[in-house]
Amino acid sequence: MAGLADAATDRVSINxxxxxxxxxxxxxxxxxxxxxxxxxxRVEAGGGTAMVFGMKSLAxxxxxxxxxxxxxxxxxxxxxxxxxxxxxxxxxxxxYWGTNPASLSKVTGTxxxxxxxxTWTVFGRSPSDGSEWFAGVVDYLRTxxxxxxxxxxxxxxxxxxxxxxxxxxxxxxxGDNGSGGVSLNDTSGNARHLVxxxxxLSLVADVSLTPxxxxxxxxxxxxxxxxxxxxxxxxxxxxTTxxxxxxxxxxxxxxAGSGAANAPPAAAAGTGGAVVTGSxxxxxxxxxxxxxxxxxxxxxxxxxxxPTTAxxxxxxxxxxxxxATxxxxxxxxxxxxxxTITGSxxxxxxxxxxxxxxxxxxxxxxxxxxxxxxxxxxxxxxxxxVRPKVTIRPNLARLAAAANPATASCTPNRALLTxxxxx
Numbered sequence: 001m002a003g004l005a006d007a008a009t010d011r012v013s014i015n016x017x018x019x020x021x022x023x024x025x026x027x028x029x030x031x032x033x034x035x036x037x038x039x040x041x042r043v044e045a046g047g048g049t050a051m052v053f054g055m056k057s058l059a060x061x062x063x064x065x066x067x068x069x070x071x072x073x074x075x076x077x078x079x080x081x082x083x084x085x086x087x088x089x090x091x092x093x094x095x096y097w098g099t100n101p102a103s104l105s106k107v108t109g110t111x112x113x114x115x116x117x118x119t120w121t122v123f124g125r126s127p128s129d130g131s132e133w134f135a136g137v138v139d140y141l142r143t144x145x146x147x148x149x150x151x152x153x154x155x156x157x158x159x160x161x162x163x164x165x166x167x168x169x170x171x172x173x174x175g176d177n178g179s180g181g182v183s184l185n186d187t188s189g190n191a192r193h194l195v196x197x198x199x200x201l202s203l204v205a206d207v208s209l210t211p212x213x214x215x216x217x218x219x220x221x222x223x224x225x226x227x228x229x230x231x232x233x234x235x236x237x238x239x240t241t242x243x244x245x246x247x248x249x250x251x252x253x254x255x256a257g258s259g260a261a262n263a264p265p266a267a268a269a270g271t272g273g274a275v276v277t278g279s280x281x282x283x284x285x286x287x288x289x290x291x292x293x294x295x296x297x298x299x300x301x302x303x304x305x306x307p308t309t310a311x312x313x314x315x316x317x318x319x320x321x322x323x324a325t326x327x328x329x330x331x332x333x334x335x336x337x338x339x340t341i342t343g344s345x346x347x348x349x350x351x352x353x354x355x356x357x358x359x360x361x362x363x364x365x366x367x368x369x370x371x372x373x374x375x376x377x378x379x380x381x382x383x384x385x386v387r388p389k390v391t392i393r394p395n396l397a398r399l400a401a402a403a404n405p406a407t408a409s410c411t412p413n414r415a416l417l418t419x420x421x422x423x
Contacts, residue, residue, distance in 0.1 A: 002139035003174035003182040003201040011124030012194040017117035018145035025143040026085030033135035045115025060097040071109035101158035
């Protein structure tokens with residue numbers, strides 16, 4: 001939480017002040033109104049102005065009675081938190097401001113001071129003077145005596161809710177006092193607690209120092225491991241790269257999209273499949289399947305299927321339009337022995353080896369050429385029988401005798417015909 005002053009009488013103070021010879025101060029502030037002079041902190045010395053750390057018309061400023069102009073930043077936005085800080089090393093001064101701790105703005109110059117500091121007032125000029133005051137929120141106010149913060153140290157303080165640099169002279173977070181009001185206690189351990197004005201500060205939300213990252217641009221998907229039943233999918237337009245994926249159990253690994261898609265090696269154990277689909281050039285890396293599964297590469301253009309090994313009962317299929325090349329396929333298991341090649345287009349089927357009884361199918365469009373097929377298991381060789389040439393002619397002499405009842409024989413046989421066999 002933080003403290004909000006919405007009246008000049010809300011100013012708080014202590015009748016002590018750090019030496020300003022070597023000195024640092026910083027806070028997050030949110031102005032709610034603009035004025036010519038708005039003291040966030042004013043350090044008095046014998047009733048005079050030894051130093052003012054504040055704003056002039058919304059611009060961060062460090063000035064004094066001896067250096068009325070001082071050094072100044074750029075005007076800030078109303079109702080928006082901004083970090084402000086200042087250092088002095090002798091008369092050399094630096095002023096810091098910004099909404100991002102990692103990129104603070106800085107200006108340097110000379111700011112003189114006189115007298116011995118004796119009063120520290122926050123949100124106003126002094127305990128008795130309300131003519132100038134800071135209308136807005138102050139959060140995480142802290143100061144160091146005899147310490148000049150470096151640029152890196154100032155940035156570190158801007159990013160932290162508690163002091164990073166040790167030895168603070170005073171620290172005032174302006175948090176909840178436990179009763180719904182603003183705590184004025186010093187948390188540095190020096191017990192420099194502030195005294196309230198005639199009206200109390202209001203408790204409001206403090207600045208958020210938790211970083212938020214949003215936007216669009218390049219996205220990289222790291223390695224993914226899935227155990228059990230599930231699926232890992234990488235999809236999109238443009239160039240998509242999917243890192244190595246390992247799936248255990250029943251699962252599928254898919255890479256889909258338009259443009260160039262590269263699928264890294266995929267390993268599946270159990271019943272599953274590895275699939276690469278898309279338009280354009282698709283490259284499927286080696287796929288190994290154990291159990292019942294299939295490896296499929298489909299798409300438009302020139303699909304190339306790398307070597308595939310399947311153990312158990314399965315099938316390997318390469319289908320598509322255009323030039324399709326099926327690499328060697330080895331299948332072990334049980335099925336129907338046969339090789340089928342159909343389609344039009346230029347399809348070349350390389351040698352196929354089947355152990356046991358299995359099936360390999362290659363389909364497509366165009367001219368199909370089937371290379372040699374070797375089968376191990378049951379074989380049957382059928383050689384067609386060679387039939388001789390046979391000539392049949394009538395035996396005229398015997399037919400004449402058979403026609404005469406006096407000479408006819410009652411024993412019919414092939415004597416009436418002449419049969420000649422030629423090799």
